[in-house]
Amino acid sequence: MLTATQHQRIDRYLDELAGALGGLPASERDDLVAGVREHIQAALADRPEVTDADTDEVLRALGDPLAIAAEATGDDGVRSGPAGAGNARAGSAGAGSAGAGSAGGSGKRPLPQRDWVPAAVVVLLAAAPLVLPVLAMVGGFFALPVALIAGWVLLWVSPLWTPGEKTAGTFLLPALGIFWLFALVGAVGTTVCSGSMDSDGTVTSEVCTSDSPVPPVVAWILLAVFAVATVVTAVVLQRNGRRRATALAQSFSTGA
Template sequence: MNAIDHPLVTAYLDAVARETSALPAERRAELLADLREHIEVSGTETDAQVRRALDDLGDPRTVAASALAEEPLAASAVRRPGRTRLTVVLLAVAGLLVLFNAFVGAVALLAGLVLLWGSPQWSTRQKVIGTATCAAVPFVVVFGSLALTGSRIGPTELLVIAALSLAVPVAGATTLSRAARR
């Protein structure tokens, strides 16, 4: 088997390609070609040699970070402070907006989630956590209010719902904001 066709090499190159999605297509193709060439000339034949060659190249995230650092336009594409702030604010206030106007709250939540999942700066794990914390309370409030249409909600219950609708999404948005600064 050719070293380039090895599953570990394929996974490694796919990871580098994914992590460098902000690079211009030409630059990304050049980087991947350089990596392929390095692997081919390393004379790998066994699994251990393939692993050693990949270890010599370094972690795909490190390789991608180095390539992104060399490309000023790509680095600015990854970090957009205005978009990050907008995403965090939309997700933080969506829960509270659902209480006052369900349509506006749903639109804010959906817009925030689209921005969150379309951004390369957060990992999938961070996106899932952000989605869960920011969407859980509005989801529970909307479906809880539908289930309790015959029941009366008093001021204490309303205050607790408002506090949770603000606190939980703000906690999730704060986590995302901190992760974006790293």
């Protein structure tokens, strides 16, 4: 009998699979998820006492949910049937053989699944807002919306990330650059100091005024928060994207 923790791990795996299969009709998606659930239950039923390690082993053998979804909705015009996908994994000893049974012999991956996609998304969404505004004299402000739109499109059409990761990338990757852009155009405000000096050049009094909508301390705190959010999101998307791109590459190579 499975523990609550083991049920949670299986449900989390299946939820990620269902999210990655969002492009399929609801009936096909439900059938495929049900087939994978049955395989998991059958694989664990033969064990006298199921441990957490056993559960993790079965889930690892199935492979990454995004890789399974990419195979089930492949661009080669052949969709793996729900029962077929479940049976292929039921008879598989590991993720490699499962990929070989489902890849359909397609030797060339679609563009959104390529290895360079994670780096391109990070550059377009995180680096472009920091660099392009500085290049205003050569059209940087006009190129920025194009870079952001291209990055968002590539992020959302790629199967390399979960819906949650894509949402985080949409808002957090450009966060530091957008804050920097606001500061550059004066939206964060400026501080002006004026004073008087005596005949020997010594400043006798100085008064500083700021037209900033937020206090300087708050602005620095926001800058730090946005910097951390952007860097962490970039690292997570780059790492997970590369890992899943590698898994897809192995799947396509085995099926070629």
